[in-house]
Amino acid sequence: MIPRLHSFGAKLLLLFVLVVAAAQFATWFIVARANHAQARDLIERDLQAAATAFARVVEDRNALLAAGAATVARDPVFISLIAGEQDAATIASMLRSFQLRMAADVALAVGLDGRLLASTHPAAPADEIVRQLVERADQDPSPNPTANGYGYIDGVLYSLVVAPARGPDILAWLVLGFRIDPPFAQRLKEQTSGIDLTFVDDRHHVLATTLAEPAARAVAAASPAAPDRVRELPIGDETALVLTRLLDGGATRHASLALQYSLDEKLRPARATERTLLVVASGSLLVAMLLSRGFARRLSRPIEQLAAHTRVIAAGDYETPLTLRRSDELGRLAEAFRTMTTGLAERDRVRDLLDKNVSPEVATQLLREGAALGGEEREVTILFADLRGFTTLSENLAPRELLTLLNRYLERMSAEIERHGGVIDKFIGDAIMALFGAPVTQSDAASRAIAAALAMEGALAGLNRELGAEGRPPLAIGIGINTARVVAGNIGSHRRLNYSVIGDGVNVAARLQSLTRHPEHATNIIASAATLAAAGAPAGIAPRPLGRVTVKGRAEPVEIFAISPLSGVEV
Template sequence: MATVNRLGRFKRFRSRLLVYVIGLLLLVLAGVFGVVNHVFRQNTEASIRHELWVTEQVFLRLLTERSQQLSQQATALASDFAFKRVIATQDKATITSALMNLSARIRADAAFLVSTDYEIMADSLDIQATGQAFFAAALLDQAEAEGTASRLMLVNGMPYQLIAVPVLAPEPIAWLCLGFVVDQSVLAQLKQLTQVEISLLSEQNGALQRHASTLGNLSPQQPLYQTDADGFFWHDDNGMYLSRLVTLEQQPTGKLVALIERSWPKALENFYRLQWLLLVIALFSIGLASLAAAWLAKTVSKPVQTLAKGVQAIGQGDYHYQVAIDSQDEIGKLGVAFNAMGTQLLEKEKIRTLLGKVASPAVVHELLTNEVVLGGETREITALFTDLAGFTSIAEAMPPHELVALLNDYLTHMSGAISDHSGVLDKFIGDAIVAFWGAPVTDSDHAWRAVSCALAMQRRLRQLRGDWRRRGLPPLTMRVGINTGSAVVGNIGSLDRLDYTMIGDTVNLAARLEGANKYYGSEILISEHTYRQVNSLFACRELDKVRVQGKQQSVTVYEVITEHDQLSSEQQQFCRHFGDALAAFRQQQFQPAQDLFTSLFAAHQDAASALYLQRLKVLATQPNTANFDGVYDLLK
């Protein structure tokens, strides 16, 4: 787990890939090395064991051949007739001298002449030994039985190869015994042939002594090494050796053994060379793998980085961003898909932007998020209609580009106000604006927002009028009609061309109210349906009860003055007086009503009051006012 965590720290894909690849490679290399090491060591040990076994055979064979060769030489020497003559003289000094001469001929290290009854006649090592019993009677017994005899023996504590042959005349008249020291040089020759280390040891009365060794002057080993079932054993004496003991001569007093050994580190020299080679290969392959991993990581991570940058750019709205990945693989395909996505997003954004210009953002959102289907639903909405009073006459007198500039200026400000109040701008019809609230996004404050928007539009227009005046343009007034109620909203039109719009009586009334402003001299006219929802927020003046064509029900209409908290005391008073006048009018107290309206008109030039004075004048001419209900038809 720790490894995972540590690896997890490598944030860059390249580093992670590199670590994984090299880690895996190291694992494989370690495995290979482990197996090679194990197998090599096993094989080396097996081959050393075999070598030692072969060496033992060779060693024994060499000893046998050496003894045969020496026996033949000794036999030839024993046939020397002059020597036989010397023996016949019985002159001990001459015999000894002749024996020395004889042994020098074949460079024997020791020579003995022994009588047929095993008494020493001459001894090259010890002249005083004459007449003593010969120490190696068994050797002579063997020579008598077999013609010649050869044995490895210790003479004066030195290992000798002793050869015994008879001196025949033609009966044996004496035994010629020649000794050859088995020393360093003999073992060196054997080593040359067998390439193993050889030591000659003797064991007498349990004491072990090393007489000669190709390993130099090593201290005698005590006691003898423990050998395994095969006769091999390990020993550590200036380095590991695999060894084998060969008994050369077993005698009652002790034995002569050869210790043949093969140095373990030397045998592993080839393996060490292989180790270096493996190390070089390992480093080389790690280097190669690193390069490969780096290249691979680059080919993967670079496009990924490019893509990440692209995604970031897209996230920040830069749909023009295109990635450049020129490969044919999966990453290349991803790049192509990414670019295609960017293009599509760009197109969608273009559409969205365009839609935003021709349709309200809420509608655009609705269109983009939901499947566009023809059809609608009945919703409670608030519809708003505006118009510029007297625009047509101005339009006729104005050059077209100026007209368009003026109109665009006006519409831009108005649509901005509608957007600010979360309204849906349905359409522009010349200088007229149609908007609604409450769809497509449900909004319980639709009436309040619409009225608030109408006031804001009037305020903006007042600012625009100042501007226009400076440019010498005529002051324009805007009429606003607002109504709240049920209407059908939805995508209406054909499959090729459709609008998100509204239809219904509610909408018609709003349009009629807009037109009705000119009778009352008002700027914002709302129906009683809207009034009920907003009167707590806005100060309104009831203007009239009207009957819409084709409808029995009369509708009370109100002029929106301003927000309650913006209402001045004069306005308040004016509204109250107008209310009193209207009440008098409705109760058919026409004279008081006339007085009140007259004073209102005189004080405020109020168009509504003027309208009522006009109505009173008409009423005065009518004989019967019995069916007077104070409701007037709303003219188109």
């Protein structure tokens, strides 16, 4: 399943997977972030609303209690108790009636001096709280002065309201309060779309809560001193947003209300969507993988086919057809491939023909450099070989036999020339013109030419032995060799070109060949001094100076040498 990475399909697959995965992950990330932000926003709004609702509930309840307190405080018996000897136990027992009437959780009677007269609670509240409440009520200029606030009694938090007991002057104050306890917290929670409430005292103890105990303790422990901002708080495995509001308990001890909602709970539906999104993403990733695999195969298979066919072509097989038919770019590539194959086959055929018509070296140079009508001046050793007495021979033989004999002779001579690195420039009837050092430069062109000439002599001796056996007369040869700077290049028209050399040196070589006919020279091979100089001191030959001869069309006489092998040296 895991493809090798150096294959095209694997790269395409990787690219597809990366792109799709990146897109899907980005989508998931953006959605998750938006969900998170929205959940935070919703919770913050709910928390603020709950804080307001709590304040409103307490306010309303305080207002009710204050009205009730003002009413019950007018009870004549109560007034007379207050106005009388202020029997604390009796007042306390009567306060219990008031507490019942108002469904309050505590009732207190407080003297004008702020001193507690009686209470329905066995534990007395801190004098400070009562005194402050009464002081604040006393500052209220209305006919029904009232005040409210939070206070602790025996470690329990109460919301307290004050009303005057009048007779008709204010004789004392009646304080009623309700407890901030778990049932109260529970009721508030029911009014506030599931927000949890925890009342915390100034010592970070839980007063009342709707949470389970460990969570409530965590909230209480993290309860800040001066809060008004929504904070994140880890509770157990979850994260909650907490808004804390201070409940003013006067100067002595404050309390706070921590409102909270689990961020994880709010995010739960969003998380479900995110999970679905993840599943969809994985699915599309899988589909993308399969698609890209299929696509890559469709793409790589023809490429492999082309590659295989390239090997077929490289092996020289132009006949096996490429069976790739497509309408796309690959199809066009295959078509180009076919065209190329045809071109290659054509070129090979041309090369073949060239080889037969020109020397292989010339063919190679032609193919490499093109058949340009260029030219260059270079030093070349030119060898001319001619059959002596060919004219007489041609009179005695039938044309077919003559040609057969001639070709036999030329074949042997050509072989020797080529064996020595010479290039047949042309056959002129029974004559051969060969080049050494062109078109391919050879540093030892001159000595190669001399060696070739001696070898040709040897080869002819061999041929003459064969002819003798056939009852034919032997053949004789004359070879002229000259080394000169000539112009080399493709000579001819655009239609037909010949690689050849032209110049004075060519004529000299031809002349030297014809000089071998002179019996006084007594040699088959004549080379110019230039050739011998170029060859240096070739081993195995014995140049015999023949003096200077004047060559037609050339002012300066040419020094010539007869070339023959050293006696005893086989060439």
